[in-house]
Amino acid sequence: MSTRSVLAWSAVLVALAAVLARDRFFFFFSADSVCRTIPIDAAWPSTTAWGRLNETVDGKLIATVPIAAPCHKTLNGEPNSLYDEERCAVLRDTWFLPETHLESPSSPMSYLFSNDTCNPWSGPDTPCTTGTDAVYVINATEVSDIQEGVRFATENNIRLVIRNTGHDYLGKSTGAHSLSIWIHNFKSTELLQYSSSEYTGPAVKMGAGVESLEAYKFAASHGLVVAGGNCPTVALAGGFIQGGGHGPLASKYGLAADTVLEMEVVTPTGDYVIASPKENTDLFWALRGGGGGTFGVVTSATVKAFTDTYGSTASMMVANTGANADALYSAIGGLIQKALPGLVDAGAFVVWIVAPFGFMISPAVAPGLTSAELDKLMQPMIDILKGAGLEYQYSSAQHKTFLESFESYSQATSWNVSDYNVGGRLIPRALALERTDELVGAIRHISTTAFMSGVSYNVASADAGGGAAHPYFRETLFGLALGTPVNYTDWGATLAGQGRITHDLIPALARLTPEGGAAYLNEANFEQSDFQRTLYGENYERLLAIKRKYDPKSIMYARTAVGSEEWEERGDGRLCRVK
Ligand SMILES: Cc1cc2nc3c(=O)[nH]c(=O)nc-3n(C[C@H](O)[C@H](O)[C@H](O)COP(=O)(O)OP(=O)(O)OC[C@H]3O[C@@H](n4cnc5c(N)ncnc54)[C@H](O)[C@@H]3O)c2cc1C
Ligand SMILES: *[C@@H]1O[C@H](CO)[C@@H](O)[C@H](O)[C@H]1NC(C)=O
Ligand SMILES: *[C@@H]1O[C@H](CO)[C@@H](O)[C@H](O)[C@H]1NC(C)=O
Ligand SMILES: *[C@@H]1O[C@H](CO)[C@@H](O)[C@H](O)[C@H]1NC(C)=O
Ligand SMILES: *[C@@H]1O[C@H](CO)[C@@H](O)[C@H](O)[C@H]1NC(C)=O
Ligand SMILES: *[C@@H]1O[C@H](CO)[C@@H](O)[C@H](O)[C@H]1NC(C)=O
Secondary structure, three states: OOHHHHHHHHHHHHHHHHHHHHHHHHHHHHOOOOEOOOOOOOOOOOHHHHHHHHHHOOOOEEEOOOOOHHHOOEEOOEEOOOOOHHHHHHHHHHOOOHHHHHOOOOOOOOHHHHOOOOOOOOOOOOOOOOOOOOOEEEEOOOHHHHHHHHHHHHHOOOEEEEEOOOOOOOOOOOOOOEEEEEOOOOOOEEEEEEEOOOOEEEEEEEEOOOEHHHHHHHHHOOOEEOOOOOOOOOEHHHHHHHHOOOOOOHHHHOOHHHHEEEEEEEOOOOOEEEEOOOOOHHHHHHHOOOOOOOOOEEEEEEEEOEEOOOEEEEEEEEEOOOOOHHHHHHHHHHHHHHHHHHHHHOOOEEEEEEEOOEEEEEEEEEEOOOHHHHHHHHHHHHHHHHHOOOOOEEEEEEEOOHHHHHHHHOOOOOOOHHHEEEEEEEEEHHHHHHOHHHHHHHHHHHHOOOEEEEEEOOOOOOOOOOOOOOHHHHHEEEEEEEEEEOOOOOHHHHHHHHHHHHHHHHHHHHOOOOOOOEOOOOOOOOOOOOHHHHHHHHHHHHHHHHHHHHOOOOOEOOOOOOOHHHEEEOOOOOEEEOO
């Protein structure tokens, strides 16, 4: 053998040994500690151990029952004493309302993430199982409840889920075989005269479970407003602010994350800390836009409050008759080019909808503008409709306070949360204005078969607050969110609708921004490829370093959250490390 071939062979042998060692290493760990423990495992805590956890949280531990259990004769394979046709009928009638799932400790609003394991419409003889719901939930009301939950999950190698309202479109507040910490009942509100080197003025400190409308009402009782959501029941200091958070005051005060002064947090190592411009500044940055469910459990946020003022709202409707479709889509291009920039630059927030039925603005909200001023900003759109001979309905109104504005439309526009699979994309102003025809082509392709909404705002000039929200927000004219319907009697059709989002509808928009496009992490497709770049942009590496610092054992996992690429969900729902 020549020297060279000996060298070559030894190189092969070294490589082989390395591969074998790595495989052994993997084999050794993949037995259990590389995967989270699930109820069928010997290592799953005994009933006595769960009972001890229950004692440490003063009896607040709940053994989960799927919300649609009354519709089934069996539950997890056993006869089901909860079976009750009347209760089932009530549940079906209210299924689409956020409130139905809001009061449940475990039901996801997005039906896809229930995995169809306890379907309210499939009939009493079909099975109902815990499925992807958490197995146990701590109905937390105190910091120590959260700390005990984090400790128990860590010691017992159990998947940990943080749930607030359950609104998440990406299934981030749901997890099979998990222990969940339910933060919904952190409902305190307090008015502060805040003073720091960054800000002096009124502020509202709110518990993490406080919802948009609750915060608006509290602020209004002091003549103030806070930046919240367009949906009355999203929890502000939960996934909303932690993901960025846009709403009716966005064009005036920025993303809700931009208004945060400080937060209280239980870290994944169980420490209770303050995150602010002075303390744990890296965590404070990450929690203002870097996404919920991964850096820690926020128990409160203190946000800037602003003086309340009058404002106005408007709405519009144009039906798609088929015959008028070309003119209608061309008018939508006109709206994008000629009306939206002026509206959002004047402080308005505009939600428009395109679907097979036609086009709607529902609503345009203009804080601090009279209805005459709002009508004037809408005029370019009205001129386009008149010019094209399109029939439309338009109305506007003026309101004394922000809360009055909000309440004038919020009930009418809450769409059926449980009934859609969702995806989304942020559309930069340059694309919207310079390549309008291409963009309208994509919108038409999508909205002839799917439901689509454009949420328009200008947060470019807002005090960006220095948070981790995707930098792309600052150049965004609107976010597009699209939905394909859930079919409760045909799970295959529901999955196919989700597939269409991933393989057809979102790509139709992504194609317009081939390099560096983005999506809002709270209104994105959970199957988004390259989610790190798309949902977090250039912030990802820094966010990942912060995640590893505060969560060295990777205790907190949520789909598409920072650090989630270290885990994969197997077919049976078991969570396992990828590397
Ligand atoms: C009908 C509807 C309307 C919406 N309207 C808007 C809107 O106007 N503007 C907007 O920006 N978004 C909107 N969203 C998206 C919304 O911001 C997200 O769904 C958001 O994740 C909701 O947060 P949540 O805490 O209420 O929900 P959850 O589903 O309970 O939680 C969402 C995520 O945040 C995590 N989380 C929750 N609480 C905490 C906490 N205290 N600490 C750490 N992590 C936590 C969860 O683990 C999960 O990852 C809407 C969604 C729906 C369904
Ligand atoms: C926890 O304790 C409370 C009060 O004793 C009890 O009602 C509840 O059923 C217990 N939870 C579980 C999961 O056993
Ligand atoms: C989800 O559904 C699939 C198909 O019915 C099933 O194989 C799988 O076990 C389910 N996962 C969970 C966690 O329920
Ligand atoms: C959770 O706790 C609150 C009180 O903090 C209580 O009102 C509510 O009924 C509890 N929910 C469940 C499902 O146990
Ligand atoms: C919401 O669901 C209810 C009940 O299923 C239905 O009557 C209503 O038309 C739905 N609304 C929308 C906007 O889908
Ligand atoms: C759901 O699927 C069933 C079976 O494929 C079909 O008959 C029904 O029309 C579908 N429902 C909706 C609302 O699309």
